[in-house]
Amino acid sequence: MIKDMVYELLKFDESKWEAYAYSREPLKGKLNQIQKSEYKIGAENCGCDIAIELIEKYGILTPREYSKKLGVTVNNSIEQEQGEYTMFAKFNQPSTITIFKQVVDKANELINAEGLEKCLGNINVYNVLLTHELFHKFECSRPELYTNQVKIKLWSLGVYKHMSKLACLPELAAMALVKKLLNIEYSPYIFDVIFLYTCNKRKSKELFESICKLN
Numbered sequence: 322m323i324k325d326m327v328y329e330l331l332k333f334d335e336s337k338w339e340a341y342a343y344s345r346e347p348l349k350g351k352l353n354q355i356q357k358s359e360y361k362i363g364a365e366n367c368g369c370d371i372a373i374e375l376i377e378k379y380g381i382l383t384p385r386e387y388s389k390k391l392g393v394t395v396n397n398s399i400e401q402e403q404g405e406y407t408m409f410a411k412f413n414q415p416s417t418i419t420i421f422k423q424v425v426d427k428a429n430e431l432i433n434a435e436g437l438e439k440c441l442g443n444i445n446v447y448n449v450l451l452t453h454e455l456f457h458k459f460e461c462s463r464p465e466l467y468t469n470q471v472k473i474k475l476w477s478l479g480v481y482k483h484m485s486k487l488a489c490l491p492e493l494a495a496m497a498l499v500k501k502l503l504n505i506e507y508s509p510y511i512f513d514v515i516f517l518y519t520c521n522k523r524k525s526k527e528l529f530e531s532i533c534k535l536n
């Protein structure tokens with residue numbers, strides 16, 4: 322089942338993944354399509370710029386080595402946190418990343434068992450999670466980043482305007498960082514389905530089907 326889903330996901334173009342990213346945005350109803358596309362491009366450029374910055378400053382290193390250069394502590398947790406949402410990794414301010422190793426191990430087993438190594442470019446799934454979380458290190462320490470600067474008005478009272486950031490933009494930027502730094506050609510959002518499959522096949526299939534229906 323997962324093999325068929327992955328091959329189908331690999332066919333999707335950028336417009337599909339844009340729709341997926343915004344499907345998870347609480348404020349999507351306040352944006353038109355032009356704004357969505359503009360913000361997506363800006364966020365992805367932000368992630369790519371950080372990748373370029375890391376390579377130019379430190380050379381081509383592993384995500385673990387970049388983490389060390391940036392003063393980020395990387396912890397591996399055997400036990401996966403339980404809650405409303407399934408977590409695969411997390412960033413804690415000011416500079417700690419936790420990778421839930423159980424997810425990594427199960428994802429590697431799944432990819433090997435289903436023969437998905439080649440179509441996924443022999444990707445190291447640990448590096449996918451670590452690189453994604455590295456973006457949040459930059460996000461928290463650099464208020465000037467594009468993803469921190471873009472805000473939309475929720476409401477106003479007189480001269481006061483209540484503004485809010487878009488939650489999906491840091492995720493778009495983090496995925497762009499993964500794609501650029503790990504040199505992969507497909508959308509890293511594919512791993513949302515793969516990682517979820519390791520712990521809940523039914524929810525993974527539901528997520529896959531919901532992505533397929535997006536326009």
